[in-house]
Amino acid sequence: MFSEISQELKARMLLDARKEIYQxxxxxxxxxxxxxxxIVADNATDQFQALEAMINNALADPRFDCLTxxxxxxxxxxxxK
Numbered sequence: 781m782f783s784e785i786s787q788e789l790k791a792r793m794l795l796d797a798r799k800e801i802y803q804x805x806x807x808x809x810x811x812x813x814x815x816x817x818x819i820v821a822d823n824a825t826d827q828f829q830a831l832e833a834m835i836n837n838a839l840a841d842p843r844f845d846c847l848t849x850x851x852x853x854x855x856x857x858x859x860x861k
Contacts, residue, residue, distance in 0.1 A: 796822040799830035806834055810843065813860040819844075825854025 793809050795802050802821060809819055819838075824831060825848065838846050838858050846858040 791817040792820075793818070794820045794822065799823070799827055802831055803834040803837065806838060810838075810841065810858075810860075813843075815860055817860045819858045819860075821856040821858075823853045824848050824856035825850055827853070831856070 791814050793813070795805055795809075797805065806819060806821070813819065821831065821834070824835065828835070835846075835848075835856055838844055838856070841858075843861055844858040845861060846856065849855045849857060
């Protein structure tokens with residue numbers, strides 16, 4: 781799925797897709813994310829119930845520092861340590 785992600789994309793990625801695929805997308809991207817790279821998931825506050833499992837998994841992932849920014853529909857931002 782993400783086997784040939786460019787180095788530039790390994791530094792920043794925006795998730796704005798069908799909510800049921802956020803978790804598999806996060807998992808695939810997280811494996812390839814470079815140090816200090818960012819993963820941003822859109823709709824983190826207005827679609828929280830649909831994204832709750834992915835958000836909780838990301839928060840528990842020791843490779844990342846994560847937070848929710850309450851602007852617009854909410855942005856869940858994870859930085860690779």
